[in-house]
Amino acid sequence: MGSQSVSSKPYELIPFPKESPKLERPAGHAKFHADRLHGTLFLTLTVQTAVHVSTGFLALGSDVGVRGIPLLKTMTTTPDQKLKIQGSSLKGAIRAMYEAITNSTLAVITNKYRSQIPPDRHPCRKKEQLCPASRVFGALDWQGLVEFSDAIAVSAGSSGGSLPALYRPRPDQRRAYFQNGKAAGRKFYYAQTEALDAGNGGTPTQQAAKKTVFKTQIHFKNLTSAELGTLLTVLGQDPNHPMLLKLGGGKPVGLGSIQITIDKIERPANLKDRYSSYVAPASDILEGETLKAFIQKQIKATQGYILPGQLKQLSSILNPTALRKPPSGVY
Amino acid sequence: MANTPLLESVDLSPQSWDLAHSIAMTLVKANTDVNELSKVTAYLRSVAHHPDAGSRFFKFMSELVRERRLHRTKQTEGYYRSIEEICKDYLESLKDNPAQMLQILGWAARLMRYYKDGGMPLGEIPPPPGSQLNSDSERPVEEQAQRLAEIAEVRDNTQFRVGQKLDATVANINGNRVTYEILGTIRLTQKEPKRAGSLSVGQVVQVAITDLKDDGGIRRISLL
Numbered sequence: 001m002g003s004q005s006v007s008s009k010p011y012e013l014i015p016f017p018k019e020s021p022k023l024e025r026p027a028g029h030a031k032f033h034a035d036r037l038h039g040t041l042f043l044t045l046t047v048q049t050a051v052h053v054s055t056g057f058l059a060l061g062s063d064v065g066v067r068g069i070p071l072l073k074t075m076t077t078t079p080d081q082k083l084k085i086q087g088s089s090l091k092g093a094i095r096a097m098y099e100a101i102t103n104s105t106l107a108v109i110t111n112k113y114r115s116q117i118p119p120d121r122h123p124c125r126k127k128e129q130l131c132p133a134s135r136v137f138g139a140l141d142w143q144g145l146v147e148f149s150d151a152i153a154v155s156a157g158s159s160g161g162s163l164p165a166l167y168r169p170r171p172d173q174r175r176a177y178f179q180n181g182k183a184a185g186r187k188f189y190y191a192q193t194e195a196l197d198a199g200n201g202g203t204p205t206q207q208a209a210k211k212t213v214f215k216t217q218i219h220f221k222n223l224t225s226a227e228l229g230t231l232l233t234v235l236g237q238d239p240n241h242p243m244l245l246k247l248g249g250g251k252p253v254g255l256g257s258i259q260i261t262i263d264k265i266e267r268p269a270n271l272k273d274r275y276s277s278y279v280a281p282a283s284d285i286l287e288g289e290t291l292k293a294f295i296q297k298q299i300k301a302t303q304g305y306i307l308p309g310q311l312k313q314l315s316s317i318l319n320p321t322a323l324r325k326p327p328s329g330v331y
Numbered sequence: 332m333a334n335t336p337l338l339e340s341v342d343l344s345p346q347s348w349d350l351a352h353s354i355a356m357t358l359v360k361a362n363t364d365v366n367e368l369s370k371v372t373a374y375l376r377s378v379a380h381h382p383d384a385g386s387r388f389f390k391f392m393s394e395l396v397r398e399r400r401l402h403r404t405k406q407t408e409g410y411y412r413s414i415e416e417i418c419k420d421y422l423e424s425l426k427d428n429p430a431q432m433l434q435i436l437g438w439a440a441r442l443m444r445y446y447k448d449g450g451m452p453l454g455e456i457p458p459p460p461g462s463q464l465n466s467d468s469e470r471p472v473e474e475q476a477q478r479l480a481e482i483a484e485v486r487d488n489t490q491f492r493v494g495q496k497l498d499a500t501v502a503n504i505n506g507n508r509v510t511y512e513i514l515g516t517i518r519l520t521q522k523e524p525k526r527a528g529s530l531s532v533g534q535v536v537q538v539a540i541t542d543l544k545d546d547g548g549i550r551r552i553s554l555l
Contacts, residue, residue, distance in 0.1 A: 057377055058390055071394040071401060203400055
């Protein structure tokens, strides 16, 4: 790094709550509980700053329809060349946010840092004793209540970009990661005004350019109002706490911000009728004002479930109305 | 993805096995990272359903050598360069058969680990098809048997030792790989990056044995 000035780090750590997570019995899949919510969210994802979710494959620019770049790191695409964000990538990003604003454990930890992670934040291991996020998204040996589909771009084509060189995280050299020898919290990168492009100096990548629109669905079952409300909050639907999703590679240099809008929610009034026909009756589809009212009702139910302090912090890091400029120096 | 060549089962012919072994041995000798071979194989797999898969593959490799922004260390370029060279030598003739190329490359990657970590001695590497000398497996069976017998006879009658000096005829030169013929029967191919340019086929040179195999055969020589 030499004498170059080091910019401040473009992330914040959201501390773990002081209280241990409350572990409860999950709703499970054995039946649709009448007092819980089931249905499908129809989402539109609009790219705010270029997104790159890597596949690990290299390809010729001409293979993926990107001009001017001979060779690049690819994103997943459908057979007809539409960009795709894997459902698993979406789920991971959304779960991380859900965990941070509820009193939950971590989903995955590495053995290397096991001893430095507070014991009550270790992933849930008992099927009958799950933290809030594990009850909704699943845990080891336990299927979650939400299913994510791949997000597919509305139109074919993609663009190319040059990803600036990123350095590895250095938890051992940086004290902020640990307090009293224990991990300090969860790390989130700021939503930034633009994605940096390294020109001739970076790694050539296939990207979803700004304003690219993806469509996807999330199916949910047996959720309580508070759980669905929290999911909707994470998707940026709480007007008091707007949030962007931050996803894929290059988060430190401004890539990966996505705005989510909910087009409609399908919520079957009668499950037997719903599964007896191919098309949902119009009365099951929530749109416009009814959709707004429904979302508000669920978000209201999150009081006491979401931790207000953590929500405020997360929202300030990912707030679309207070974006930060990506740092220019070495960091 | 139905009807793609990937779903056709390809039985490797003895010649193809030779190619896989040769590619693996040459790359191990050149100290190439096996993961990089897997990377180019992965590319071929991803375009194998296109009619021009073979030419895309060769174009991809030449770009890979050139695109320094995708090289992680200073060694990466060397790895890609030796992979490109060997694929051009051994697989160019199979350009229109990506399924077979994939099988050969897949096995070459597995064999690389075998030769590298299994401590398998590297022997004579068959030259690429179409070069001046055909590989043993392409000779008639009787001729192969006769040649093996000749080699065994020379080996049994000759006690080689490290440091021993011998006359050798340059039997073939391919890039920087030189095939020597010793005592009229034993052929040995090795890289001579510095000297290959100054040698010519048919020239008689002096070599010294630097390493022996367990069975007493010659593993490595150095050009004097």
